Amino acid sequence: MLAPGAEPDVALARRLFDELKRRTGDSKGVTRASYGQGEQIAHGIVRREAEALGLDIATDAACNLYMTYAGTTPGRATFIGSHLDSVPLGGNFDGAAGVLMGLSVIAGYRRAGMRAPRDVTLMAIRAEESTWFGASYIGSRAAFGRLTGRELDDVRRSDDRTGLGAAIDAAGGDTGRLRRNESYLDPSHIGVFIEPHIEQGPALVAQGKPVGIVTGIRGSFRFRDACCHGAYAHSGATPRAARKDAVRAVAALITALDSLWSDWEANGHDLTVTFGKISTDPAEHAFSKVAGRVDFSLDLRSQSPETLRRLQVQLMQTVADIETAHGVGFDLGAMTGSDPAEMHPAVIAGLETASVATESPAIRMPGGAGHDAAVFAQMGVPTGMLFVRNANGSHNPEEEMDIGDFAAAARVLSRFCLSPPDCGE
Numbered sequence: 001m002l003a004p005g006a007e008p009d010v011a012l013a014r015r016l017f018d019e020l021k022r023r024t025g026d027s028k029g030v031t032r033a034s035y036g037q038g039e040q041i042a043h044g045i046v047r048r049e050a051e052a053l054g055l056d057i058a059t060d061a062a063c064n065l066y067m068t069y070a071g072t073t074p075g076r077a078t079f080i081g082s083h084l085d086s087v088p089l090g091g092n093f094d095g096a097a098g099v100l101m102g103l104s105v106i107a108g109y110r111r112a113g114m115r116a117p118r119d120v121t122l123m124a125i126r127a128e129e130s131t132w133f134g135a136s137y138i139g140s141r142a143a144f145g146r147l148t149g150r151e152l153d154d155v156r157r158s159d160d161r162t163g164l165g166a167a168i169d170a171a172g173g174d175t176g177r178l179r180r181n182e183s184y185l186d187p188s189h190i191g192v193f194i195e196p197h198i199e200q201g202p203a204l205v206a207q208g209k210p211v212g213i214v215t216g217i218r219g220s221f222r223f224r225d226a227c228c229h230g231a232y233a234h235s236g237a238t239p240r241a242a243r244k245d246a247v248r249a250v251a252a253l254i255t256a257l258d259s260l261w262s263d264w265e266a267n268g269h270d271l272t273v274t275f276g277k278i279s280t281d282p283a284e285h286a287f288s289k290v291a292g293r294v295d296f297s298l299d300l301r302s303q304s305p306e307t308l309r310r311l312q313v314q315l316m317q318t319v320a321d322i323e324t325a326h327g328v329g330f331d332l333g334a335m336t337g338s339d340p341a342e343m344h345p346a347v348i349a350g351l352e353t354a355s356v357a358t359e360s361p362a363i364r365m366p367g368g369a370g371h372d373a374a375v376f377a378q379m380g381v382p383t384g385m386l387f388v389r390n391a392n393g394s395h396n397p398e399e400e401m402d403i404g405d406f407a408a409a410a411r412v413l414s415r416f417c418l419s420p421p422d423c424g425e
């Protein structure tokens with residue numbers, strides 16, 4: 001028979017979700033800017049509760065917050081972590097659910113007078129959302145000393161245009177240590193890292209399951225500020241062959257990549273292709289003009305590094321072909337991205353065992369979006385993720401996570417931390 005787990009303190013999480021919504025609410029949804037006011041408020045709330053629970057509190061040079069509940073035996077700690085920032089006008093659960101789940105689990109142990117075999121460290125991670133400073137996983141990479149000076153000099157995409165370094169220092173951090181690439185975390189001291197998170201796609205809702213266990217996180221490459229240059233011309237007077245139509249050229253690119261996506265997916269490749277922004281120039285466009293310029297963004301993701309590499313080669317070839325065929329020029333701008341990350345098989349198996357012991361057995365699924373867990377996996381930490389069913393996607397005010405589903409995932413996490421897998425010293 002499996003050892004009983006402690007019931008997580010879900011009422012605590014419910015109270016804190018309400019407080020977060022109230023204090024970081026915006027015209028709609030919530031806004032918790034990375035190293036901005038909303039994120040500071042969220043960190044203050046979580047820190048206050050961790051102090052009330054008597055946890056050991058620490059922060060690093062990037063103001064990530066570590067809250068530790070001591071285990072019964074020395075050894076590598078079990079980390080639970082997620083972020084507390086949000087996109088502008090985002091939802092209340094993306095990120096915060098993971099941190100509050102960790103608090104619920106620890107509060108449950110404490111209430112039951114139990115301790116896990118290893119230290120359980122809850123990490124509230126800074127600046128995961130790349131919308132603010134244009135870089136992915138700022139807080140978790142900083143914890144491992146992997147932020148670059150160039151990234152620290154970048155400015156926030158908001159009216160204040162605050163530099164990342166200045167924002168970190170203003171929040172109480174120490175950018176001197178970050179610029180020297182000092183690492184606060186030693187991967188060899190972390191037994192496992194688990195990130196609980198709401199699901200951002202529709203799979204759990206479609207399958208009627210409250211909890212998912214993630215097998216891997218997609219990597220990406222993206223062009224946030226791409227442009228196609230053609231030539232403005234009269235719509236009636238310019239024959240087809242003489243046009244340099246930026247709209248048709250970008251449409252050709254969209255069509256080509258969409259059919260590539262369909263073909264590759266049919267052949268078993270994992271990928272996504274998204275043109276999230278596309279616009280002609282309002283200062284120059286008109287209904288009776290051939291468009292001379294189109295700005296767009298392009299985001300390509302896959303769980304496979306090989307697929308990403310092949311996709312890049314194929315993209316460049318397609319762009320060159322369209323330039324020739326349409327007489328236009330593409331300037332894709334700076335490329336950013338992240339590497340795919342696999343979740344650790346022993347962690348996946350451990351989460352599965354923990355979930356079987358609860359009322360709601362979890363299903364395995366890929367993780368489409370980027371998460372701090374990818375950084376821990378890439379640093380060699382045995383890593384896993386739990387997804388909680390959530391309707392209406394994320395990064396919007398309509399995120400809809402049922403607190404009962406949150407409780408189901410918290411029970412899995414609670415049991416998992418009581419017998420974390422030994423992934424080898």
Ligand SMILES: [Zn+2]
Pocket residue numbers: 083094095128197
């Ligand atoms: Zn998130």
